[in-house]
């Protein structure tokens with residue numbers, strides 16, 4: 467657990483970067499600091515490992531007052547990842563990852579073999595070990611940065627905009643991998659970003675800060691979207707928040723059974739399976755391949771990959787209602803495809819079925835909270 471108690475940082479020129487911050491970041495969870503430029507996110511983060519000393523107040527790491535622990539001892543238990551990864555350009559990737567163990571005088575061979583294991587863990591092939599940072603893409607360098615921070619196996623990780631220097635597709639991949647890693651490792655993480663979408667995707671809890679260094683709201687992502695405390699938070703959280711909140715809403719959908727076709731089936735089979743003129747093609751493992759329009763198949767012709775419409779998104783049956791609604795809205799057949807954990811077809815739902823589910827869930831909650 468990391469606990470900020472009345473923490474203030476006033477820089478020598480008089481700038482108050484952090485003004486009376488009180489919050490608890492629970493162990494094993496991701497707490498995101500988000501807010502506009504200059505609201506004190508980085509200052510707050512760096513006070514945890516004492517790269518910046520607070521002017522007043524206390525930061526606790528479990529039951530230790532961090533101000534009373536030797537700074538280098540403190541940092542040994544705290545991984546730190548920054549934007550652009552901050553790698554050493556003249557060291558190989560494996561030595562970058564092994565920086566801390568090597569600094570601590572660990573056996574070189576062992577440190578390097580552990581570094582290679584860590585590289586694989588963050589999705590980097592071992593063949594990159596001998597390369598230099600400049601020979602990697604931005605996204606790959608960020609993975610090295612994460613691996614390096616993990617190398618000392620610290621219980622706490624501080625991450626300052628670690629994914630913001632890469633393009634949106636790579637960024638989404640890094641975020642997904644980061645969540646997967648965290649589900650295995652369960653570190654106590656403070657993650658700084660100025661991007662509210664990243665904050666709600668990654669955070670177990672999100673702290674929205676205001677310029678002047680005060681805490682506007684500390685809440686779960688779902689609460690932040692549905693119940694912002696004031697106009698500042700509402701404005702910062704942004705548009706479409708009702709729809710985005712559906713991303714945290716899962717519900718028991720009752721999908722309809724879908725007659726399916728396979729590649730190679732003929733027009734007659736497609737016609738028999740079709741509803742509203744469309745049938746769904748699946749592979750041998752019943753994984754959806756795409757929709758085929760019965761009218762597009764001349765008599766005697768067979769289903770080929772070229773005929774498949776791939777516009778529809780697939781939604782996990784145990785996933786969010788947002789995913790199910792998107793699957794329905796994006797489907798050329800008007801039926802959203804729901805899949806199981808193996809990617810196999812479970813059934814289909816229409817947008818109105820998903821909306822009915824959403825309405826009954828929200829009504830249940832309103833009635834529950836009214837009563």
Ligand SMILES: Nc1ncnc2c1ncn2[C@@H]1O[C@H](COP(=O)(O)OP(=O)(O)OP(=O)(O)O)[C@@H](O)[C@H]1O
Nearest residue numbers: 477479481483502503504505506507508509510660
């Ligand atoms: N060394 C310093 N001396 C004086 N003022 C500083 C110093 N470092 C930061 N500041 C000021 O403190 C405030 C908070 O800065 P900080 O870097 O913590 O904000 P941030 O929320 O991380 O911003 P950004 O999203 O732009 O990185 C800003 O007004 C900044 O100009």
